[in-house]
Amino acid sequence: EVQLVESGGGLVKPGESLRLSCAASGFTFTSFTLNWVRQAPGKGLEWVSSISGSGDYVYYADSVKGRFTISRDNAKTSLYLQMNSLRAEDTAIYYCTRAPLFSEWPQYWGQGTLVTVST
Amino acid sequence: FILTQPHSVSESPGKTVTISCTRSSGNIASNYVQWYRQRTGSSPDSLIYEDNKRPSGVPDRFSGSIDSSSNSASLTISGLKTEDEADYYCQSYDIHNWVFGGGTKLTVL
Numbered sequence: 628e629v630q631l632v633e634s635g636g637g638l639v640k641p642g643e644s645l646r647l648s649c650a651a652s653g654f655t656f657t658s659f660t661l662n663w664v665r666q667a668p669g670k671g672l673e674w675v676s677s678i679s680g681s682g683d684y685v686y687y688a689d690s691v692k693g694r695f696t697i698s699r700d701n702a703k704t705s706l707y708l709q710m711n712s713l714r715a716e717d718t719a720i721y722y723c724t725r726a727p728l729f730s731e732w733p734q735y736w737g738q739g740t741l742v743t744v745s746t
Numbered sequence: 747f748i749l750t751q752p753h754s755v756s757e758s759p760g761k762t763v764t765i766s767c768t769r770s771s772g773n774i775a776s777n778y779v780q781w782y783r784q785r786t787g788s789s790p791d792s793l794i795y796e797d798n799k800r801p802s803g804v805p806d807r808f809s810g811s812i813d814s815s816s817n818s819a820s821l822t823i824s825g826l827k828t829e830d831e832a833d834y835y836c837q838s839y840d841i842h843n844w845v846f847g848g849g850t851k852l853t854v855l
Contacts, residue, residue, distance in 0.1 A: 722789060
């Protein structure tokens with residue numbers, strides 16, 4: 628059974644940093660691109676970032692480019708999102724997701740972790 | 747590109763409802779469209795993938811289609827149940843970029 632479990636969310640002030648983690652299990656970790664998708668309170672879904680199975684290729688939404696860094700540790704079967712220079716508009720639930728092989732859609736979702744950026 | 751959905755729709759139990767998802771630029775048929783249901787307080791669930799396929803466990807009351815003439819995709823739910831009340835999102839992509847529609851709140855009254 629595929630499982631994705633996020634952690635690391637919390638309350639931070641504008642300009643501060645936070646690192647999210649996603650522990651994955653139930654599949655061959657290195658074979659799959661992983662992704663972060665977020666959802667602001669009461670709003671819709673927004674793709675944030677993707678990373679290839681090897682970690683060699685990373686992609687970002689324009690809204691987070693230059694501030695967020697996606698990475699993975701294949702030995703620990705974990706995905707990360709380092710978020711710097713946080714803004715109020717980054718407040719959201721952050722979901723770790725996995726697409727099927729050679730596909731561009733989220734098939735599996737974690738339960739999400741809430742990030743709140745506020746003074 | 748953006749995907750535009752109606753903000754809300756409502757229908758009675760037992761009836762059929764269709765939710766649209768219109769692509770602003772580029773051909774709707776050029777990249778697959780997916781549909782998700784999100785109940786309050788939960789993560790999204792996959793309902794339709796690759797335009798019209800259902801994951802195992804999704805009942806055939808849910809169906810998806812695309813219409814190139816209107817450059818849109820549609821999710822149709824037949825035999826509505828009160829438990830279908832939720833937010834529904836379409837999703838597609840272009841190169842290294844996933845795009846979600848703004849979501850449609852379905853009320854079953």
